[in-house]
Amino acid sequence: MPEGDTVWNTAKVLRDGLEDAELIGSEFRVPHLATVDLAGYRVADSLSRGKHLLLRVVSPEHRELTLHSHLRMEGAWRVYAPGERWAGRPAHLIRVVLRTAKAVAVGYHLHDLKLVPTAREAELVGHLGPDLLGPDWDPAEAVRRLSADPARPVGEALLDQRNLAGIGNLYRCELLFLRGVWPWTPLRDVPDLPGMVALGQRLLAANRGRWTQSTTGSLRRGETSYVYGRRAQPCRRCNGPIAKRDGDGDGERITYWCPRCQPQPADT
Structure with a gap:
């Protein structure tokens, strides 16, 4: 998508x-x-x-x-x-x-x-949430919509265009890595949800106007992402292997993450 x-x-x-x-x-x-x-x-x-x-x-x-x-x-x-x-x-x-x-x-x-x-x-x-690249971007409304279902996994919620419109699987995976959040963390346990929303908007805005998408700052081939599309490759932060989980066939998307930098919370 x-x-x-x-x-x-x-x-x-x-x-x-x-x-x-x-x-x-x-x-x-x-x-x-x-x-x-x-x-x-x-x-x-x-x-x-x-x-x-x-x-x-x-x-x-x-x-x-x-x-x-x-x-x-x-x-x-x-x-x-x-x-x-x-x-x-x-x-x-x-x-x-x-x-x-x-x-x-x-x-x-x-x-x-x-x-x-x-x-x-x-x-x-009209059903869409605030558009991250729109003139009427409203981060507070995006946070409010996300917070309305506190038990929902954050990775799933970020892809729901009714919460905030524009994030796809690439930015979902990269954003969660940059914030150090395990993708299946319930929204209620995500630290600084407003900070995550703000970073998501900055990532999309930084790539607006060009076709090569980068979250690392590099436009060189093979250097544009931290985790997305990098299964089993070394994490750019900790050097551990990037993990990948396929979708479950029920609408869940493929997920990339670093198990060391994004550890599963002990109580989940």
Whole structure:
């Protein structure tokens, strides 16, 4: 699942390529939107809300619509110049094509595609917690939502977009390592939950605007993470082996952690 900074970057690519331009054509390759024609609409904005993408368009009659999409694991948007070869993904994965005089936006393997009046966006994203990269980021509200279920494992709670929107598995694992917290610690036993939330926001913000994600400060290949993707490799702090636990098939994600730097509490 992409992290919030990846979705933010994707929204920026669409905004840079399409904003304020008039659509001269659109093509939707999904049954429920197959008859939609957005030609004549102006692209007003492109923004992310957690892991959701919202592309807002306005008709000459001032009708405001929002195209919602979710990348999940495989989705991507690419922007090409007119006439440029579409080399992003196989053609059979294309779900949306939006054309302007100067750019063509192609959406591959997109999920949850919906077109709704902009005034009804909350029906699609209103359930989300505070967006770590949004202008209305509210750390106190994020802490309040997390604290509402004190028995829940912290690693699970951080991935719940209803608590705070934007953290994926990479940042979840890295954040818990940096705070020295065992991933299955109940929220009630997590020391300084506000500090953890604040650090999570700083990690995403530090990677906003670039595609290579790093929590270590290094952008060199193999040096960008502390624990994520590093099973059995030496911990960068204690030199002990990084552990990995696979998901249980019931929605739990793969977890990486250092058993020495993130020890299991004695009473759990």
